[in-house]
Each structure stands twice: as C-alpha cells, then as structure tokens.
Amino acid sequence: MSGVKCHIGQDVEKQGSKLPKKWNDPNKIPTDRTMVVGGAAGARDSLDGPGCQLKKRRQRYVEKDGKCNVHHGNVRETYRYLTDIFTTLVDLKWRFNLLVFTLVYTTTWVFFGLIWWLIAYLRGDLDHAGDRDWTPCVDNLNGFVSAFLFSIETETTIGYGYRVITEKCPEGIVLLLVQAILGSIVNAFMVGCMFVKISQPKKRAETLMFSQNAVISMRDNKLCLMFRVGDLRNSHIVEASIRAKLIRSKQTKEGEFIPLNQTDINVGFDTGDDRLFLVSPLIICHEFNESSPFWEISQEQLAREEFEIVVILEGMVEATGMTCQARSSYLDSEVLWGERFTPVLSLEEGFYEVDYDTFHHTYPTPTPTCSARELSELAKKGEAIPLPPLSPPASVSDTPNPQSPRDRWEEGAGQEEGEEENVSNGDVKKMDTEYE
Template identity: 50%
Template sequence: MLSRKGLIPEDYLLTRLAEDVLQPKFKAKQGKARFVAKNGACNVAHTNIREQGRFLQDVFTTLVDLKWLHTIIIFTMSFLCSWLLFGMIWWLVAFAHGDLDQRGDDFVPCVTDIHSFSSAFLFSIEVQVTIGFGGRMITEECVSAIIILIVQNIVGLVINAIMLGCIFMKTAQANRRAETLIFSKHAVISVRNNKLCFMIRIGDLRKSMIISATVRMQVVRRTTTEEGEVVPLDQIDIHMDNPVGTNGVFLVSPLIISHVIDKDSPLYELSAPDLLHEDIEVIVVLEGVVETTGITTQARTSYVSEEILWGQRFVPTVSEEDGMYAVDYSKFGNTIKVPTPCCSAKQLDEVGGIAQFKLKEGVTLRASVRRRRGTMAVRRSRIESQ
C-alpha cells in the first residue's frame, strides 16, 4: 500500500541511493566499438573525403562547427586583414593624389593628416569601426576616396554580421541544452503489464520544459541479408510505448520509456543467456524544442549488451511532500531485482504468454514442494521405526 505522504513503496526505501553501488561492474568487450557514445557523440570517423570544397560552399555552418580557438583566430584575422587591405588602399590613394608630399595651405588632400602608411592604417581602422578621433577625415576632393569609404563600410558590416552571428550560434547551440537532459546509466528488461519490456529512464534537470519532446529507439547490430550481404551497422527502428500514450512525452518529471518486446521487435528472440554473448547496441534519441529559445535540441545515448540488466526495474523517484511532488534524482538510476523469466519473448509466446508461464512455474514449484514434504515424511517414519 502507498502511504499518503509518499508514493514510494516501503521495500524500495531499503535500497541504497548510489547508482554505482547497486549496479554490477562491467568491463567493455575488447574490440567492440560503440556506434554512439554514452554522452551522445557519434563514434564515426570520416576519411578519404575528396570533395573538400563542399565545406566552403556553406561557410557559415563550417565556421559554427569549428572549435572556439579556430573561430577566435579567424575572427581576429578577418578584421586585421581587412584593416591592412584598406589601409594599403588609402595609402595608395594618398600617394597617387600627392597627399604625402608637403604642399601649401591652399592644397586640399583626399584624406587629411595622412603622412605615412601608419596614418593610413589608423584611418582604415577609424572608418571600419566607426571611430572618429577628429584628426583624419575624408574631403570632397577625390571621388575614388568616397567610393572606397562606401565599400569599406559595407565590407565591415558584412564581417561584423557573419562573425557576430557565428559567435551567437556557437553560444546558443542546441547541444548545450542537451547537457541537462539525462538518461539512466543502465537499461532494464523485465515484465510490465504481463509483457516482457525493454525500459530506460529519461529526465530533465531544468525547470524550463522541452516542448513536443519525442523519443526514438534503434537497435544497431551486424546482420546478414538473405542474399549473403553483410551489413555491419544495420539500424532497426523499434516501436516505443510512451507513458502518455502519444508520440510526444510530457517531460516535467523523470519518465520510464518502455518498448514491448513482441514479434515485431528485433529483441524478440533475445534471452538472458543470449544477452551476455550478443553484440547489440540500442540507441536512444530524445528530441524537442527548447521552451526559452525555440531551438530544436537533441540528446542521444546508447546501451550495449553489458549495460542492459535482465530481471530488474527502476525504483520510483517521485514523492508527495507538503502538497507538491518532489523528485529525488539520487534514485534516478537505481534498480531492484524482480521475478523475470530468463527465456526470450518468443519462447514466452510459444508457451502461451507470461500468464501461462507463471502458472506452469507455480505448478512445478508446488509439485517440488510436495515431493520434498513426502521425502521428509518417509525419513521421519524410518527414524521412528528404528
């Protein structure tokens, strides 16, 4: 029975809070590479790409994908190169017009107070960053100088727009929001509603919600087609049984996402002993729209066969305290053992389902108990006769 102040059964309260203490320690198999890492990074290296020019056709995305150090270097060099280029142009204009020579008071230069390349470079900086110190200015003497002034202003605005937009996109990337979307360290397989289910737990640490959140699962395994073609990374979609009954999830508190292992599931023929030797990887993808920014975010993780616990289920994390629901994230990944058949879902269907399996197990158990009782009675009679 559930108490009024707590939604957690009392037998769960005896479990420890540390997830790593509860779970057995597994070592990854040697030679088995993950397709998706636990943090969501894809373990794929792109090599022998001959058409490198395709990246330059989408310069903005390429700049956003670069590391921060490379972005800052490009940001600095773009401004320095533009200042030096137009500084050289202003110096050439002044040299062609004769502004560098000493003239009388009636001489009107193209740009005032330009006497060397250093002064032309300083004037280029003042024009592009719209800083006017009052010493150097353009006059009406040269039409070419006016045209260069317009061109430099346009170039400066374009560089500012591209680089500031690139920095904004790097700071507001969707993967930053995915850092607070968490997955359970292990997946579990147990009986739920008289069906064998594959389950994981997801949660959101922020109070701002993920709108229209959806969860997708795929099984990545090595398969062979009927024609003998070997597919090293065959991605098979598996159907999700979301707790809210629709394609979207209301991720205001941690949810257990389950997959019913039926005849259409790629895990249909998988049993507990097979899980120890099967090289499979289950990829979980959580997508949604960030409520505060409106940017679509995606969080990913994966579970290999060593991280799938057979015959366990998750401990509840939600309790009612003082008229509101509280979530204890220290129990987020905790599991307990539950009675679960070690056979596959296919074998369960062959014997008539989980209900018939429990019935047969109960009959076998009662028969064994009766045999034990009969043996004990025979032993007692022999002792009494002696």
C-alpha cells in the same frame, strides 16, 4: 543477432588504428560489431580457444555523452565545406572560430588601410603633409599607420573626427562606399556566426539525463525493454520526443554483410507515448512483440549477443526556441535482465520532489528467462508463466512486512499536515539500501 563475443583489439580507435578500407584484408577480422585489428596469427587463433580470454572492450557507435564515435576519412571533395562556409565556421572549435574572427577583421582593416595609403601616395598627399595650401584626400593622413587607423574608424564607424575624407577626392569617396558596404557584410556574417555558435543548444543537452543501464522486466504481463530519462532544469523541453535505434551488424539472405545496420525500436510511435511531457523523470518502454527485434531473445541468448541501443531525445528549448538533441547508448552488457528502476518521485507537502540520487538505481524483480515469443506461446496454451526464484536481499528479510511502492505512495499522500515522516513513491531511501 548472433555474433562473436571474444575479439582481439576491439577498440581500434584507442589503439590508433584506422578502420580498414577492404573487407578481405588478411590482417583484419570482420566481426558483427566492426572491423578489428587481427595482429598475429596466433592471436587470431585464440578466438576459437576455450574461454576466449583475450576479450577487449567493445567499441561504441555512440558514446554515453552522445558523441558519435565515427570519423570521416578519405574525404576528397573538401570543396563542399567551402560551399557552406557559414556552417563550417559554426562547427569549428572555439579556438579556431576566434582565430578566424580575428583574422577576418584584421585582414580587411589592413587591406583597406593599404588602399587608403596607396591613394594618398599616388596623389602626393604624403609629400605635402603639413602644407595648409594642399587639399589632401584624407586630412591628417601622413603614413601607413594613420591610413590603417582611418580604415578601422571607417569600417567600425567610430569617427574620432581627426582624420576625415575631403570632397575633392572622388576615388576616396568610391573607396569609402565600398568599404562601408563590405564592412557591413563582414559584420553581419561574423557577428551572426558568433551569435549562432554562442546560442547553440548543445550545453542544454547536458542537463538531460539518461539512465546508465537499460532493464528488461515484465510490465502488464509482457516483456519490455525500459530506460529512464530526466531533465535537470526547471525550464522545460517543448515538444519533446524520444526514439531509439538498434545498432547491429547483419547478413542478408543473399550473403551481403551490412556493418552497424540500424533498426528502429518502437518506443510508442503508434500510440503517441514517444511524445513526452518531461517535467519529472520518465521510464521509456519498448514492448517485445512480433515486430520487435527482441522478439526471440531470451536471457541466455542476451549474454551472447552483440548490439548497441542508441536513444535520441529531441525537443525545443523553452527559453530560446531552438531545437535541442540529446543522445546516449546502451551496449548489450548494459542491458540488465530481471531488473526494475527504483522510483524517484515522492509526494511532499504541497509538491512533488524528484530524488536524482536514485535516478540510476535498479532492483531485481521476478522475470521469466525465456523469450517473448515463448511467453506468447505459453499464454496461448493457457500455461502459467515460469518465474525464476528470487531470493530477497538481507535488508528486506529484516523487515517483517515490507510495503509495496503503491502502498507507500498512498500512505504518503494520506499523511496529515504536521507529521514529520514523509513517505515517498517506493520509499526511495529504503529501496536504495535494499537493492543496491
């Protein structure tokens, strides 16, 4: 997981530059993260300088809000979009979707209105307008405007009763059948497209929360990577599941460079812990074992790594039954070593309450600085796990005997009815002041 930490012009999209088409471009510099614009030769030389002072912001593969930061360029087979025109219309932005919706109906009305007017013109109905002895194809059709209005009435089945087709016009009857059938197809297609677009569960994903940072700390004597997820709505996500991917460039033994390679991170697939009952916020845990990509990562090495962890939460919306997906990501700089999430669940009078003010809060906890592999070797030798000294915050030292989260939870559960104080899991408010 080694990579160059200092780059020039890393944020290529913000600079308006496109990703290069060739790796051997002399003006482009391949890195473990992506391809970046090199600029002048002096700028490239500064990469090897002491301190790397010109480091730019890292480019994300997936934004914090779940948007995938990948643009497709040089797509020559654009006809493929037309083969799936329904999905193409649903994926359009609302302003373009409404424009297409309006144009489709207006075009069909004008097209059939022109044909109705052409029939009346060829039959001579326009020359005998107002002649009661003449039987026209369509009563009271005396111009293109009236033909256009009759086309709208026919396709929308409004039926005002002023303009009606007569039985002595076989070509008009055939056109009426064609317009009725095609009009039904257009209605089914466009209304179905609008319904699917309106009922898309994308907005439901915005009420699914991910913690701003991921943490690494000890859990059951093992190093673990953890992040928190939560649902703001009372309607639950049915069959919710979580998975995570490690996005990191790699080079194979044969010398092949694979940019942004995806590696699966086990968050409970073998034990079923990836299936979530997301009623209250949950902490998702990845254990550092021999199959973990973080098996040999220590705190010191983490500071030199370049990677991105993409987390994906999927499930069905309880109200509609449609599948919903929420995404977020954590850069290596957003992974905190030696931290633990502040508890957010408190025991109230007859119910549990979630305090989302502390959803993203963490506090320091004693954590070994060595890798999980080294911890495993120490455990096999029977040696004690080395823990770095942790100086408590000043607010903690002011408290003579600070209670643990478990003690505070049990104290809150044991309170008698009528007491004013209600102690939460971990005393949420006190933990905020201690470890913010």
